[in-house]
Structure formats: C-alpha cells, structure tokens
Amino acid sequence: MALLAFVLTISLMLLIVIVVVYAERKVAAFMQDRLGPTEAGPYGTLQPLLDVLKLLQKEDIIPAAADKKMFAVAPILIFAAVFAGFAVIPLSPSLVPAGVGIGVFYLLAIISLDVIGLLMAGWGSNNKYAMLGAMRSVAQIVSYEIPAGLALLSVVMICQSLDFQEISYQQGVLMNLFPGLEQEQNWLFGLKALGFETTTVGGLTTWNIFRAPILLVAFVIYFIASLAECNRAPFDIPEAESELVAGFHVEYSGFRFATFFLAEYAMMVLVCLVAVILFLGSWNTPLPNFGPLALANWTTGTPGGMASVLWGGFWLISKTLVLLFVQLWARWTYPRLRVDQLMHLCWKVLTPIAIGLVLLAGIWRLLMV
C-alpha cells in the first residue's frame, strides 16, 4: 500500500510537472504573441519530455574547485524535500499517501529543508554567482515563510485541525462522514448568527474562503508568499537570469540540473496544491446543492467508491492547474522586484497583515460555533 502510494504520487507529480513545463512555454509564447514549441510531437507536446531526455544524456560536470560532496548531494536533497511534501496531500476523500494528523506542520517543516539544499548548492559550487543566488534565495525563502506560515495558521485556527484530510472534509458536503466531525455544522460565511446552514449545501459555500471570508485575504498573502518561496517571478531574484545567470544552479549540468528543474516545478505544483486544499475547498466540488438539484452530491460520490476518487482527483487537479496558470500569468506579466522592495513587501506589508489575520481568525472561530 505504501509502495503503491509512493509510485502513484511520484508518477502523478511527474505528469503534472511535465504538463506545467509545457504549459509554461506555451503560455509564455501566447502572452508574447509567439507560437512556442511546435515541432516535437503534435503542437510540440513532447518538448518537455525530450528536454528531460536530452538533459539525462549530458555530461555530469563537477567543477574542479567545487566541494564535491555538497555539490553532489544538494539537488537530491532539494528534490527529496519537495517530494516528501507530497506525501501528506490528500488526493480524494479516501486516498491520501500518508494521513498524518499534523500534516500542515509536517509540510511547513519539510519544505524548509529546501533552503538547506539551496545553500549547499550555492556554497558547494564555489562560484560567486551561485553563492549570491543561494544567499538571496535563503534570505527570501526564510523571510517569506513567516507570512505564509501565519496565513496557514489562520486556516488552522478556523478549522481547528492540522490534518489536511480533516480540513478537506470540513469544506464540503461529506463533512459529517469524517470521524470526529459527525456533529459539526457549517454556516454561511461562518456566521451562525445569520442562521443559514450550509452543511448539506456544500459546493462553493463551504470552501474555506467562504466559510470565513477573511481567509480570502490569507489566501492572497499565502499565494504571494508561495510565489516567493518557489523563486518564481516576480520574486525570482535568486535566479535572476539577467544578472546572476541562473543563480544557485549555474554550475549544474545533466542529470543534476534536471533534478533541480523538476524540483522547482514540483515545488510550484506543491504550493498550489496546498493553497487549493487549505483555501479553495480541496477535492470538493464547486457546485452547491440547490434543493432537489443535488449538484454537489452528484459531483462528489461517496467516500470509498471509485466515483469519489475520480471526482476528487478531478476537482483537486483542475483547481491546482488554474492556480498554476495564475502563477505563469504573473511570471510573464510582472517585472522582477528589487531586493529591498522584496523585503519591504514581506516584512512591512504581508507580515503585519498576516498577524492581524491570525487575531481575526481567532475571533471568527468564536462566531462559527
């Protein structure tokens, strides 16, 4: 069972990563009035696959002056850290690779390991560009973990759980089927005083951003911080093509570079998955029940059944792809921030707002019960 979950997760992750790499090139091209890849396969769909194959054939160059052990281990460490994050992601009501009770906490912790890998890569390369890139990267990721963590904390306070699966169940019509939540009720906007119960309505109305509308702000903060955490534009100063060449992975080639590349895109997918699970209703359908028109029930299935696995996976992945599109869209629209602007945004704007949100989330929770 554990092996099956492992294989399933890694193949799903690689599949989404390949799709995202292809989408990135096409979306970039379309936004710049170009065509993008057209030659490899129909509409260039085989391009990312062939790119990876090409990278695997290349020579694995280790610079003579590099710290060989660190240099060799860094990409594997980064990839392992990101991949380990996928372990706690629930894919459907009954399918989760590792259903640990403190998933959110585990995820934040394991993703922080990423930073150590980056620093090892930059330091081990013995190259000033790589070193600068790694420094910037670490400064940026460590800073942005604070608003991201606080935004997640407000979700945890609203949901009173660190378990991704429990948080997912809370955001849909299946809530009362989760052990321990049998007596729970959902109210419109989380305000019991309004007297409009949404436990059986489900759909959009029970997504976290509607259960407690202040989480909408938390979502925006988390999304901005997550862009910075996976070094995406407009926060791509660690990689800054035009000044640092490629930042911490400038010395890497072949298989090791491919690992970095995959880890970077896997990280994008992971942060989007987390955003979907914690804010946008996880694997729950967006369609609510309207009296006899039980759209939510029809597009959810019953836990344990095949239908629920398929519906759950479908909603989760399509919502994730939408968020990923927003990430690409931001990348090809906005220019890169300066280091001081980046720090200003993090420490003077996002962090204070996030702290305020945590406080508000506590108060909101009192209104919900």
Next chain:
Amino acid sequence: MDKSVVKHKVGFWDVVKSLVSGAKLTLQHFLHADKRRKPMYISDENYFEQQEGLVTLTYPYEALPVPDKGRYRLHNEIDDCIVCDLCAKICPVNCITIESVKATEDIGVTSDGTKKRLYAPTFDIDMAKCCYCGLCTTVCPTDCLTMTPVYDFPEVDIKNMVYHFTDLTPEQADEKKQLLEKQQEEMAAAKAAALAARKQQG
C-alpha cells in the same frame, strides 16, 4: 500634456490598479492566441490592420511573399552569354570565375543579335561569396546575367554553393580547345608558308 500621466502614483489602490491593468494586457494577448498574422505582401491593404494574434511565421511551412522581381539568387542564361568577362571584372568579391575558348566556327548570335565568338568551358558563380550587390547584372551587355526571386537555397556541402552555368561537358570543352589549337597550328603553318613564299620571292 495631461499632468496626471506624469504624476508618480504610490498609493495602495494605484498599485493594485496598475497590477490589474498589466495582468489584463497579457491576458488579452493570451486570449487572442487563436488568431495568427497572415503572411501577406506589404502592398496588401490589410498589412497594417493585423493588430492581434500570434506574429510568428513558421518559416519553412509559410513564408512572406517576395516581390516578383526580387533580386536574390543569380542566374545566367548561358545561351545569351558572350563571355565578355565584364561581370567577373566588376564583381567586388571576385566570385565569378570565367574561362573562355575562342570558337573556331560560327556559333550563332544571342537573342538580342550580338554575335557569339567564345565558348565558356567554365562559368562558375560562388553563391556563398556573392554579396548580391547586383553590379554584374548591370554591366552585362546582353542582359543574360539576372537576379531571380529565389532566396532559400542552403546546401549541406559548401561546395554545392558554387553554381556551374557552362553548357559544355569537359569532353566537349577539350574538343573545342583541340579544335582551336589545330586551327591555330594550321594558321601558324599557313603563315609560315606564306612567309617562306614571300622570302623566296624576295
């Protein structure tokens, strides 16, 4: 000029507004990705009207039209060439190589009535060296050297970039040379005979 355009905007809502307008712009381009610019000639009245859509031209599959009288690859109509060597002389990069052999017999006239007196066993133009200046075509007295609208003629082997325009096979060229030598020998012999005869007389 409108003052508000110059004013530096820093408020929160100004920032949000500018972020949104940027995002709108790229989204517009993304949504118009189903349209393509058509490869049309510049004289087409819609040439400047195609504001939307992808501009990439997938070149080998589609190409911008070129003028009917485009001046690209050279062509020599060897039947009309009088092998005067003017083109080789004016060429600034010396990419035309001409070897000439005098004809022993009458070899006719060109299409504009100029009498042809020379064979050209070699008439090579190295297209890899040619800078397409067109000087050779302007000096050509019989207008047999022209430029054509063909501009795409890459070769894998650079030797193939040398175009041979001669209409003689090497055997024919040798034959013509021998004929000329024979004629010259005969003429020399006749001259010598005439000289000897004159000496005897004198």
